[in-house]
Amino acid sequence: MLAVVIRGAAKFKRKYVTVAASPYFKPTYYKDSYMRIIQRTLPDDLVNDFPAHFPATLSRIYRSRGVTGLKELEYKLASLEHPKQFFDIDNAAGILADAVELGQRIVIVGDFDADGATSTTLGILALTAMGAIEPQYIVPNRFEYGYGLTPEIVLLVQELEADVLVTVDNGIASLEGVAAAKAAGMKVIVTDHHLPGDTLPNADAIVNPNHPDCGFPSKALAGVGVIFYVMSALRAQLTQRQWFEKAHIPRPNMSDYLDIVALGTVADVVPLDANNRILVQQGLARIQSGKARPGILALLEIGGRDASRIKATDLGFVVGPRLNAAGRLDDMSIGIECLLAEQTMLARSYAEQLDMLNRERKAIESDMKQQAERSLQDLETGSELPYGMCFYKEDWHQGVIGILASRMKEKCHRPVIAFAQADEETLKGSARSIPGVHIRDALDLLAKRHPALLSKFGGHAMAAGMSIKTEDYPAFAKAFDDIIEEWVTPEQLEATLYTDGALAAQDFSLEFAEQLRVAGPWGQAFPEPCFDGEFELLQQRIVGEKHLKLTLRDPQTSMLIDGIHFFADLTVWPNTAQRARLVYKLDINEFRGQRNLQLMVDHIEPLS
Known part of the structure; x- marks a missing residue:
């Protein structure tokens, strides 16, 4: 069964990928037969602090993206936003500092994507460098446990005799999981960047730039960026307590982890605001100088890239997909172990496994995409695409539905959710949206209007995940379409x-x-x-x-x-x-x- 909801009476037109417009220019455009092309133009009163000798075209490019002078392009670490602006970060650092000093067991619960893998890796490396006793990690297998900290995952953490549980790139929606960990006697620190729901988990500390009480200005920080700041705050706490002198260990340099931060930030496709650009640029400089983790260098090598000349896009299109392939098809611990590897030969061995998984992922994705596209070709002439599109087939691979949703969103230029069977009664869905349609807010509205349709959901403005009952698929697809129809304008559905x-x-x-x-x-x-x-x-x-x-x-x-x-x-x-x-x-x-x-x-x- 291949299900796609179709309605209306307008001809389906071919669509192309969209790049979001900058708020700093007034667009003028011309239209060809099937593509709207908007040329960025600058208002006359826009500030221009670039020197006269600076290339005019490059100045125009920067200014159209909100950069008005060279000072904003220095990307120095000293210009990073300060950790103190995070809500609860001192509390989180204090709990971790106590655990390090007392020799308590710290366990990290990560996520099965590239951001989760880099977040987990950074946490393990930094805690180890700061003297924590054998910090360990668990990344839920998406096919057995699903996303986030669940009571079932807490049972696994208990087997490791954890005193402190730290979530990375998840946890803000894990009410039951946090409650279970607390009931088991653990201290719980949630580090996440996803948007919170109406109710927050009862954790001992929550560090999330999107927490309603958080004053950290960069709301676009990836999960790996959040744990980077938490580890930086921990280092400050341990320094204040003179722990490094007492333990006779060197104080770690946090810039050593910026290659990992850059990879996770780019791979998670978060907006590159000024703070994220500093993190990414500093990480790229580290990789280009050959100082990156052996696993990152191995993944670049197997992807045919010269590390000394890489760009941010190489992290997104070469390293990220290979890392993500482990979580999509197998077990993300392969990707994490690749990043943790200290020896070049071991890192290359893991990189080869990831490359093979990525090749398999591509083949699965291609087959699923062809099936989804055939469902569009089967439409009768004169039929209209839904405003919000849902695709589903029983034998689709749930680890690849996120990529499928992205591909179909690009083709149809509409918000898309792709579903796969999680078990006999449950479908897992992955959503991708278009500029101007906040997909997580759309799901929140759907849940309020139809409380029985969504088992759980979470995500960002442009991407989200959810679970629904198999029998509710038709009703969910219609409810989703209805909400998107209310929200979008005709211009938003034009390929641009x-x-x-x-x-x-x-x-x-x-x-x-x-x-x-x-x-x-x-x-x-x-x-x-x-x-x-x-x-x-x-x-x-x-x-x-x-x-x-x-x-x-x-x-x-x-x-x-x-x-x-x-x-x-x-x-x-x-x-x-x-x-x-x-x-x-x-x-x-x-x-x-x-x-x-x-x-x-x-x-x-x-x-x-």
Whole structure:
């Protein structure tokens, strides 16, 4: 059974991926036959503190993202927000400091995604460096226990004789699990970044930037960022107590963990606000200098990346998926052990296992995506997509539904939930949303209107997870669609690409491409620069069976430029067009020691 809820009477149109607009510009746009392309323009009164010699195009790019001067691009550790701004962080650090001094057993309960894996790894490494006695971790297997701290997980923690239980990247919604741990006599510290519900768990300390009483300004911090701050506060407490001198151990340098923080932050696709950009940039610098964990270097190597030249996107598209594959298909402890490994050969062994799992994940994902797409193709001409889409098939892999939801959201440009069977009576769902639709709030409203439909849920503005009864799927899908229909505007459902406009003739250079490469870190809510323009098409050919290789001429300069458009629509390309409108990123192709300018084409439209 493949279920997808369809209603209405308007023709389904092909959709493309959307990049969220910055609040710092007033958009002007033109529309082609199926794509709205918005060029970022700056209001005249926007502050510009960049020096006169600074590249004009780069200044415009930064200002469109809210950066108005060089001071905001220094990314120094001293500019990080202070841990003291966190609600309950001193309390959490005090509990952990007591546990370290008394030799108590600390157990970390993590999550089975890349953020959870990096959070768990950082916690274990930092606690060990600070003298904790054999800190241990448990990451729930998603297929047996599901997400978060549950009473069943607490039983496993009890077997480890834990005195202090610390959650990372979860726990804010674990009311029953925290209660069970407290009843068992444990101290409980919740570190999380997910949005809290109406009721908070009765933990001894809760450190979460989205806690209603928390004054920490960076609400976009990932779970790994939260535990980084908690460990920093713990180090401060132990320093004040002169613990390191008494224990005859060196005081750890917290910057040693920034490669892990950068990986978890990018992989969890949290917005790169100013504070997160500092964490990511500092972590990237550590990786580029060869000082990263052996596991991170091994994952980059197996992904064909030169660690000395990586960008933030390499963490998101090369390392993150391989790490996530363990939690999706097997056991995230493989990923955590890869990151914990001290020896290069051991790290490579784990990295090879993760790479194999990722290949398997890709095959499963491809099959599921084809099935979901066929359900759209089967629609009658004139039918309309639902405003909020739900997909479900009994044999889908519940570890891959999050990726499927992302792919279908990109294709249909609507909020999407993909479901898989958890057991005979329960479906697990993974949701992905579009800009302007807060998916966790939508689920909260659905739960208030239909209390019996949602067993549990949690998440962010753009992603969420939930459980429902199998028999309630049709009713849930309709209720979800109804809420999204109330919330969205027609403009939100239009496929849109935001660009930084046309490039000046002098910017088609290796020098400017290199400036863009190091000008980040680029990522969620701080998008990598892309441009649009018309080019002459001199050559077109398909490479790798599905990628369009182009030779282009820039009309401004008559310069010949190579271009590559991955996963081209083979029903359209190659063709007889002599000109095309492109949306592209400026890139450098390095091959056999040669470096050439190349356009990474996101969208191509034939003109003639």
